[in-house]
Amino acid sequence: MYIARERDRPVVWINGDADLTTSDLIGDYAEKEKISEHDKYIHNVLKSKEVVRDRWVDNPLTIAAKEGATLVYNEFSRTKPIANNVLLSVFEEGVLELPGQHGESRYVDVHPEFRAILTSNSVEYAGVHKPQDALLDRLIGIYMDFYDAETEAEILRTHLDEDELSDDRITEIVTLIREFRERLDITVGTRAAIMIGEGVSVVEDPTQAELAEICVDVLTSKVSEYSEVEALHRDIEDTIQETEVSIS
Known part of the structure; x- marks a missing residue:
């Protein structure tokens, strides 16, 4: 968190977990949106229409990618590797894909100030998954030993x-x-x-x-x-x- 704050950019935090899914990272349709329209142009005719549709809600990765924030992904290797696949295009091509969205909304251009800090214990620890090589190839690893x-x-x-x-x-x-x-x-x-x-x-x-x-x-x-x-x-x-x- 200290390093993230030193960038003087917004910080977004998420904890890795075995139950974490791609949707928990990027977002999902989680709310209902109700739109009402009333037509009163003809004085003796009232036309009314209501539309109820699902509303997309961004989750931490999407928020950080859009806003140019620093994403701190704590214990990322506790999350199953398949959920972390969404990070590959973010780190490589600078594009975040939002499955479930349509048209232009499906793709997010990652803000140039976006950065990610991923922390993890060694794979010997219980509950830790071995990260996929494709993701590790896109990261700069810093091994942290015990303090002096x-x-x-x-x-x-x-x-x-x-x-x-x-x-x-x-x-x-x-x-x-x-x-x-x-x-x-x-x-x-x-x-x-x-x-x-x-x-x-x-x-x-x-x-x-x-x-x-x-x-x-x-x-x-x-x-x-x-x-x-x-x-x-x-x-x-x-x-x-x-x-x-x-x-x-």
Whole structure:
């Protein structure tokens, strides 16, 4: 969102989802429009006509393409690839086709200021579809790794009150999180660091065992079987002991 706002253009947001369809991206006939006509040119004759027709409603992609806005398509790979096919002509030919429309209204010339920012997790994540090569060929990919330690510490400071967690504790939590990434067979993101920080903040001078319990509570959602939870618990305890992290 920061990059999108820096363009000083309108920003349109949409979240990818397995149930998202092409219509959710471009629009559909979603409203009824009623038109009434009355003819009173002859004083003793009243002619009246009412026409009810479907009305097209634009959705985020169409709005952004027409207005030259920045489309932020969050988690685009959670959407099934077939729904994203509509993006191909937008990125390549600068034309958006609106199936269901007729005549000149069927095609939209994409505004020259239109830009799109698509975000996605790796395909290893649950619920993520592998994007079609034709779409990836039209994108410039930027791989975003985890934040550096200093940035992660600053993020924790913005989420946690100084009265709740000192700078020393924040530094220790970030150190521990980065050790988890090296040692554990799960993805440990910055959100996990924030949650661990929140857990630590309510315990006065937590022991290593208490710290391990907090970490297990936060990271258990990453595994699916009880045997894996036990193994995770052992690995977390070992990491805390070997790293000699002290949160007290």
